[in-house]
Amino acid sequence: MTQTTESFSVSVANVRKAYGTTTALDDVSLTVQAGEFLTLLGPSGCGKTTLLNLIAGFVQPDQGSICIDGESVNELPPYRRSIGMVFQHYALFPHMSVADNVGFGLKMHQVPKSEIAVRVKAALEMVRLGQLGERRPRELSGGQQQRIALARALVINPKVVLLDEPFSAIDKNLRAEMQVELKQIQQRLGITTIFVTHDQSEALSLSDRIAVMSNGQIEQLSAPADLYRHPASSFVASFIGDINRFPCVIKARTETTCTVAMADTLLTLPITHPALSIGAAALLFIRPEELTLVPSHSDAANLGTGQVDTHVYQGTHVDVYVRFADARVLRVRHPGWQATSLFALGQAVGVQANLQQAFIFPAR
Amino acid sequence: MDQLLRVMVRVVIALTLCFVALPSLVVIVTAFNDKAILMFPPTGFSLRWFERAITYDDFRRGLMNGFIITAWASSLALVCGTLGAVVIERYRFAGRRWLEAILLSPLVIPHFTLGIAMLILASAMHVERTYSLVVLCHVILVLPFVMRSVYVSLKNIDPALGRAAASLGATPLQCFLRIDLPLLAPGLAGGWLFAAILSFNEFTATLFVTGQRTQTLPVAMYTYVREYADPTMAALSALLIAATVLFLLAANRWLGLARILSIEAGR
Ligand SMILES: Nc1ncnc2c1ncn2[C@@H]1O[C@H](COP(=O)(O)OP(=O)(O)OP(=O)(O)O)[C@@H](O)[C@H]1O
Ligand SMILES: [Mg+2]
Numbered sequence: 001m002t003q004t005t006e007s008f009s010v011s012v013a014n015v016r017k018a019y020g021t022t023t024a025l026d027d028v029s030l031t032v033q034a035g036e037f038l039t040l041l042g043p044s045g046c047g048k049t050t051l052l053n054l055i056a057g058f059v060q061p062d063q064g065s066i067c068i069d070g071e072s073v074n075e076l077p078p079y080r081r082s083i084g085m086v087f088q089h090y091a092l093f094p095h096m097s098v099a100d101n102v103g104f105g106l107k108m109h110q111v112p113k114s115e116i117a118v119r120v121k122a123a124l125e126m127v128r129l130g131q132l133g134e135r136r137p138r139e140l141s142g143g144q145q146q147r148i149a150l151a152r153a154l155v156i157n158p159k160v161v162l163l164d165e166p167f168s169a170i171d172k173n174l175r176a177e178m179q180v181e182l183k184q185i186q187q188r189l190g191i192t193t194i195f196v197t198h199d200q201s202e203a204l205s206l207s208d209r210i211a212v213m214s215n216g217q218i219e220q221l222s223a224p225a226d227l228y229r230h231p232a233s234s235f236v237a238s239f240i241g242d243i244n245r246f247p248c249v250i251k252a253r254t255e256t257t258c259t260v261a262m263a264d265t266l267l268t269l270p271i272t273h274p275a276l277s278i279g280a281a282a283l284l285f286i287r288p289e290e291l292t293l294v295p296s297h298s299d300a301a302n303l304g305t306g307q308v309d310t311h312v313y314q315g316t317h318v319d320v321y322v323r324f325a326d327a328r329v330l331r332v333r334h335p336g337w338q339a340t341s342l343f344a345l346g347q348a349v350g351v352q353a354n355l356q357q358a359f360i361f362p363a364r
Numbered sequence: 365m366d367q368l369l370r371v372m373v374r375v376v377i378a379l380t381l382c383f384v385a386l387p388s389l390v391v392i393v394t395a396f397n398d399k400a401i402l403m404f405p406p407t408g409f410s411l412r413w414f415e416r417a418i419t420y421d422d423f424r425r426g427l428m429n430g431f432i433i434t435a436w437a438s439s440l441a442l443v444c445g446t447l448g449a450v451v452i453e454r455y456r457f458a459g460r461r462w463l464e465a466i467l468l469s470p471l472v473i474p475h476f477t478l479g480i481a482m483l484i485l486a487s488a489m490h491v492e493r494t495y496s497l498v499v500l501c502h503v504i505l506v507l508p509f510v511m512r513s514v515y516v517s518l519k520n521i522d523p524a525l526g527r528a529a530a531s532l533g534a535t536p537l538q539c540f541l542r543i544d545l546p547l548l549a550p551g552l553a554g555g556w557l558f559a560a561i562l563s564f565n566e567f568t569a570t571l572f573v574t575g576q577r578t579q580t581l582p583v584a585m586y587t588y589v590r591e592y593a594d595p596t597m598a599a600l601s602a603l604l605i606a607a608t609v610l611f612l613l614a615a616n617r618w619l620g621l622a623r624i625l626s627i628e629a630g631r
Contacts, residue, residue, distance in 0.1 A: 083531050267624070
């Protein structure tokens with residue numbers, strides 16, 4: 001076995017899974033490093049849960065192989081895979097006390113009673129619920145229940161923890177706190193983690209790498225910053241972060257740049273996708289923070305001139321929506337709070353784009 | 365208008381309850397008559413029919429037989445029904461839908477059909493009319509009820525619990541014993557209770573498959589009525605009513621009847 005495969009904690013190769021005529025996973029490959037926090041991110045129905053269940057062993061792949069710690073687990077039932085699972089609705093055993101819930105896995109692994117007590121106590125303290133061991137799950141809040149579920153999954157020292165939208169049923173204020181706590185515990189234990197969510201800000205803030213999924217395929221697998229700054233497809237560009245999106249046509253191209261026509265303006269920008277041929281329809285993406293408001297009809301206004309339509313005040317910045325004559329609306333992010341007074345509603349303004357940070361993809 | 369409606373609803377409910385309770389009341393009152401005829405209203409007061417009901421040999425044996433048969437039949441049905449429900453709910457196999465439909469529909473076979481069938485089969489195979497035959501017959505009769513009760517409780521268990529247990533290292537058997545079974549307990553108790561009540565009161569099919577030695581209380585009562593028309597029957601009925609009320613009160617106290625019944629209502 002080579003050095004590289006050994007550091008892969010989980011590897012999924014060419015996995016395919018169909019339910020009747022729906023293809024839930026279409027030739028998915030993925031490797032997770034030991035100790036890595038990897039997130040599966042994508043819209044509802046894209047196959048995140050199916051992929052997680054395949055790794056856990058609750059679902060059998062139609063094709064492809066799955067390895068955990070370099071060993072193929074295709075033939076192993078879930079209870080032999082040494083995984084920890086955390087579910088959206090906690091899935092605590094309602095007829096057992098909190099301590100018995102946490103100790104269940106140790107009991108199944110024939111750990112001696114005295115050791116179980118010690119490890120359960122430590123696990124409960126890790127999630128800061130040391131004093132709740134005697135309670136029943138239904139006597140706890142959602143946040144507490146999910147912390148217990150996390151303790152229960154981690155106490156058996158699994159090779160990998162799988163979390164399926166663990167915080168989506170928890171109220172919003174508590175969610176941020178839980179995220180930080182999960183991240184801290186994960187880093188402290190250095191445990192390989194696969195996390196499923198459809199909340200992009202959760203994914204961006206927690207993950208070492210994110211696999212963006214759509215229609216049963218992985219669209220891009222990158223670090224959060226790369227995903228944001230170098231999206232690999234128009235799906236990723238529109239899914240991650242706020243972005244402006246315009247149809248355009250390729251007019252000319254060189255090795256590294258292309259010129260596109262958008263409405264009646266011509267723009268030259270770096271190529272971000274190999275399949276862009278002259279005359280083809282394309283989509284231009286640019287983030288609101290890469291746009292600047294300039295005086296109308298100035299030379300700097302490379303996207304043209306429009307009218308201020310709306311202000312949306314966001315605390316650290318103001319999003320100014322500019323409407324063009326052809327009804328296109330652009331979102332421009334202006335730092336600070338002054339934009340509301342600097343650019344009155346109805347005023348004509350020019351929009352300048354930092355085209356070095358624009359993305360262009362073929363229109364599907 | 366609202367007021368009137370509310371009063372009317374109450375009156376209707378009260379009348380319905382009276383109507384339901386009336387037969388029981390008539391029987392109880394008749395049981396205290398002093399004459400050797402079934403008649404209402406009674407002409408005097410006596411407890412001798414109660415004495416006869418308690419001491420009459422066939423009734424005593426019938427009661428004992430009933431207990432034995434009911435205990436075996438409902439317990440066996442509980443075990444088979446639980447296994448069947450688990451298989452139908454958890455596993456996917458060819459013909460599962462059919463099996464589900466057949467086993468969960470208790471009203472398909474008329475009781476006398478089953479009774480005759482069992483009798484014919486027994487005599488064709490030269491089997492005596494033993495307890496086993498009666499128990500077998502009762503198991504067949506109550507199985508669908510038990511199975512449905514367990515099946516519904518099983519459906520109410522979050523599938524994520526089983527997955528959580530498996531991820532923690534529990535084999536399917538451990539998962540069943542430590543997660544499913546404890547959570548099924550109310551459903552099992554409810555299923556057993558229904559089975560027991562059905563089996564104990566069953567008459568039509570039982571009439572065919574019991575002999576003099578194995579007859580249950582309802583069959584013994586039927587035989588008695590064909591020979592005598594004194595209030596012993598009424599006294600016995602009164603005793604059964606009292607026993608049932610006590611039994612249900614106890615069940616409600618310890619098992620939570622509402623909980624058991626709501627499982628049935630959930631189907
Ligand atoms: N047991 C099943 N039977 C049939 N189809 C299924 C089953 N499980 C999943 N699917 C289908 O497979 C696809 C992927 O489902 P999956 O649950 O993996 O999506 P998901 O990304 O987890 O979505 P969500 O964010 O809504 O949880 C969906 O189209 C779904 O309808
Ligand atoms: Mg899902």
